[in-house]
Amino acid sequence: MKKLMIGTVMLLLAVTPYASALDADLGQIAGISRTCAGCHGTDGASPGVMIPIIGGQMAGYLSLTLEEFAADQRPGSAMLKFAKGYSQEQRRGISAYFASKTWVNSPWAAHPAAQKPELVRACAGCHGSSGEGRGNSPRLAGQAPDYLHHALLEYQRGERSAPTMGLMRAYDEAAIRQMADHYSSLK
Numbered sequence: 001m002k003k004l005m006i007g008t009v010m011l012l013l014a015v016t017p018y019a020s021a022l023d024a025d026l027g028q029i030a031g032i033s034r035t036c037a038g039c040h041g042t043d044g045a046s047p048g049v050m051i052p053i054i055g056g057q058m059a060g061y062l063s064l065t066l067e068e069f070a071a072d073q074r075p076g077s078a079m080l081k082f083a084k085g086y087s088q089e090q091r092r093g094i095s096a097y098f099a100s101k102t103w104v105n106s107p108w109a110a111h112p113a114a115q116k117p118e119l120v121r122a123c124a125g126c127h128g129s130s131g132e133g134r135g136n137s138p139r140l141a142g143q144a145p146d147y148l149h150h151a152l153l154e155y156q157r158g159e160r161s162a163p164t165m166g167l168m169r170a171y172d173e174a175a176i177r178q179m180a181d182h183y184s185s186l187k
């Protein structure tokens with residue numbers, strides 16, 4: 001019995017400080033997320049046409065791209081400053097936080113464009129057959145149409161350096177518009 005009590009006390013001593021440190025981290029991350037809400041909306045469900053939805057996005061992608069902003073490997077005026085303002089651990093925490101939220105489709109309708117599904121055959125292997133995302137490949141389905149268009153043009157021009165998306169250099173503006181509209185309209 002005595003042994004058991006000592007064991008319990010030891011366990012409490014071991015667990016309590018850890019649990020409160022974890023709570024503090026969660027509190028801190030929730031606090032940081034309020035800074036993001038001004039632009040990315042409540043729980044990352046961005047209502048903007050040029051500000052991406054981040055709630056429910058793939059954790060691997062959020063984390064990867066926050067590192068890219070922090071290292072100036074991707075353009076994004078306000079985001080360069082925000083990403084650099086946090087430690088790598090905080091950037092990972094905030095990525096996991098937003099990834100755990102529910103994805104809410106963009107309220108913006110895709111531009112009416114003749115859709116050519118054959119154009120996106122090359123994309124499905126990484127982004128999923130319905131653009132749902134996989135690992136570091138972001139979800140595209142239901143993302144704001146003008147934001148997707150802008151993002152694809154950045155890859156096409158080589159302004160975003162990710163080698164995985166180097167294939168965009170082969171497409172013209174019209175094809176890029178159609179791909180952006182296609183993925184945005186998949187809900």
Ligand code: HEC
Nearest residue numbers: 032035036038039051052054062065075076078079082094
């Ligand atoms: C002043 C407005 C503003 C604030 C505040 C802001 N963002 Fe952003 N964020 C943007 C814009 C605009 C973009 C799109 C940048 C681009 O590619 O041109 C963006 C892009 C992103 C992306 C890339 C998403 C994708 O699909 O590629 C992530 C991740 C992100 N923001 C996370 C955050 C986090 C986390 C915070 C809070 C710490 C935050 N943002 C605060 C405006 C903002």
Ligand code: HEC
Nearest residue numbers: 052064122123126136137138148151152160162164165179
């Ligand atoms: C080999 C895997 C792969 C293929 C094929 C691929 N992608 Fe990607 N895609 C990625 C990865 C990984 C990223 C994140 C890159 C980064 O770090 O910027 C990405 C990023 C994107 C983004 C940025 C989304 C955002 O929220 O900013 C868009 C849009 C996109 N891809 C569309 C496409 C389209 C359209 C095609 C087909 C023509 C395609 N991708 C083919 C892996 C792939």
